[in-house]
Amino acid sequence: MLQHEFVSAAAIAASVLFILSLGGLSNQEKAKRAVWYGIVGMAIAVVFTALGPGVGGLGWLIPLMLIGGLAGAWLARKVEMTEMPQLVAALHSVVGLAAVFIGFNAEMERARVVATRVAGIDVEGFSAFAATLAHKTPLELTFLQIEVVLGVFIGAVTFTGSVVAFGKLAGKIGGKPHKLPGGHMLNAGAALLCVLLAVGYFNGAGAWTLVLLALLAFFIGWHLIMGIGGADMPVVVSMLNSYSGWAAAAIGFTLSNDLLIVTGALVGSSGAILSYIMCKAMNRNFVSVILGGFGTTQSEAAEIEGEQVSIDTGGVASALNDADSVIIVPGYGMAVAQAQNAVSELVRKLRGAGKNVRFGIHPVAGRLPGHMNVLLAEARVPYDIVMEMDEINDDFASTDVVIVIGSNDIVNPAAQEDPGSPIAGMPVLKVWEAKQVFVCKRGQGTGYSGIENPLFFKENTRMLYGDARGSIDALVPMID
Template structure:
């Protein structure tokens, strides 16, 4: 058993490692090292917490750690990068549900301590948490109850919201925004009832208040995320990440665990900041996205003129051979096809021929913040040719060829040309300004968000149909 001094020192060390991890993830070149900071930090946090003072029940604890580690290892080996967004959403749900269970357990222990003290003032068996509760003054117990309420409410919202986000990202739930009759009034009513139950609980009502509070919060999480459209799902994932952090912080206060408080606050604040940044990148109102029910049509969409014209690999290769400058815009379709290695091979071949090749990355490309950057880093694409939207948007007008691989919303001119579009005002990559645009796409579908894209019908655009990896592998031998 380790002393409290060791545990406190470990908490500081783990917190520093978590901060370094978050800071490194903002840079593509430092991302891998940053991940290791996080791994080591979490290992330190788990070890010193598990063997700290007042911790027991190792007959249960050790098997649970082994089972969890085995499940994590299995998932890490099994899950492809294309499935990472829905995996992240699923992990958020675990954090939320854990917060609910811990808060329920904390209140049951509080009631057990108070009952024993009222009976004879002595408890025969103290858990570490019960011993802590027994030393609290009445006002401190009130704060404990507030922490329990916050943990249950935020955790329950996080759980069901993350489950629905997982379903939408995995294609198991319709990506269109859907709400029950009553819309936001149902959410508001559930929130008011939750507040009423919290007041009743703080004034001595029974455990049933916490059960009903969790049920209402489960509904709010479900209904909020169901009301958010597919175009906003990257923001939703980031937002749920923030919720899971605040839930963890609330439980950290309940358990008097400084490391959990710090870690939860880091996750919560970084997730909130990232959500705000992404909303700005998509021209979305942060509060509107959080409240849900957005991403739908604002009126009749503009009619699209022209037709989609297909081109084969030889036609694309001919244009690339004649081009001096090429920009590649990757999207979720590249991830689905696992085409990043083929893209990297194409880049090396074009650069060897003396052509200028760069990447244009939209902040919300894919279904997870930074999704495309991670895939390109995995394929060993040089960091210096991967540019953000603001860095490359003005260069499209002087670009010979743009290759769009599996993108829809982030290259949709309707965002600037159609005020009734669901993505009206969203900053996009202006690929249509290039001399020629080739869109690598499986078929004529509208993409994940269900929004039609006028880019596909423009005179300088050609549709390069087929699986992205197969299409690029067909193209590679034809490029000089």
């Protein structure tokens, strides 16, 4: 076994690598190196924790680590980018469930230590964790109980909430908000009962209080995320990421693992900040979203007059050949069709013809923060022509052609023009200000939020129906 000093040094090194990894992810060009920082940091963390003092059962631990590593490698190769949001949600659920199991295990060990003290029995032969607890004062054991309650509660909410988020993102659960009769009062009542059960647990009422607390927290997580609509799922994924971080931090306090505390705090705080940023980008109230829509009222969008006018690839190609400036706005439809490489080839030909081509990226395009940026980077689109919404929104009015690929809610003018729209006030890409707008879309259905888009009915908009990849592939040979 390694000495405690080596483990502490490894924890510091891993923590620094994790911080460098997070910092590097803010820049596309540095992101690949940042990911490697995270990989190396996690490898150091796992190895030095497994070989550290007080850790036994390597005969079981090493095979389990190998199985987990192989499962992760298999998932990384199998899962498509379109499935990444639901994969992230599924992984959050695993962290939450781990926090619940560790909390219950810690309580069983604590109960054994307390029982041995009362009976005057030596703790020899107990686990390393129990032996550590045997040296703690009654006050320190009380703090352990607080850590257990927090870990179990946050972990249980994260588990069921992440399972529901996975179901909604995967299309296995409807995207519309669903609440039981009583709505928010049920959540509030369950949370109050959790507080009362925690008080009873602290005062020696027994482990049954912890079990009931976990069951109520499972319900809160399920009901909370069921009450959040599909349009807010990108925020929910980020929020659950934050929850999983705080659950990990609570586990770290329980296990006296400094590295787990630091890592959990990094994930928890960064996830919370990202959720807040995304709420601002969608004009959503942060507290309202995390409480399942608390404080919001239902509104109805105005009726849309007119009809959607279609166009063929020849018409779009003609407009592109005549244009000097082009902006492409990708969305989840591009990810579903796996059209990023076709789009990259189209951009190459347009730029080769001397046209100014750029991308407009909304902060919540797709179903995961940075979803479009990753796809475009994968297709080797130059970083310098991929612009964020705030950088490019004022340029649409002077743009000849805008191509919208699989985007809907993030280009919906109702957000600014219709006070009664459910997305009223949400910052959107003002594509309708361009001279011509071509929308590449499978059919006439609504977006993920279920809201009709007036953009599709405007006079300067034409609809290019069909699979995005097939449509773009057909366009490429027509560009002069």
